[in-house]
Amino acid sequence: MTDRDTFSDEQLAAMKRPPLAKRVRRSTGLSQEAFAERFGIPLRTLQEWEQGRREPDAAVESYLRVIEKEPDLVAHALAAE
Secondary structure, eight states: OOGGGOOOOOHHHHHSOOOOOOHHHHHHHHHHHHHHHHOOOOOHHHHHTTHHHHTTOOOHHHHHHHHOOOOOHHHHHHHTT
């Protein structure tokens, strides 16, 4: 490997895939505040997931994947309570 083949810390960080929560929220086009409110997630918890300080458990990962596929359906189901 030559010097030209190595990456800087910034380049490596840019190549890492964002956390699931951040990817899902971004796919909805919502701000953190709006996403948290719409889907009943505490804002601080969402922020910690997005910043990689905490990770959602398996059930929440499933919930996030459902939101990713059907955000309007999930919001509608939650609003019907």
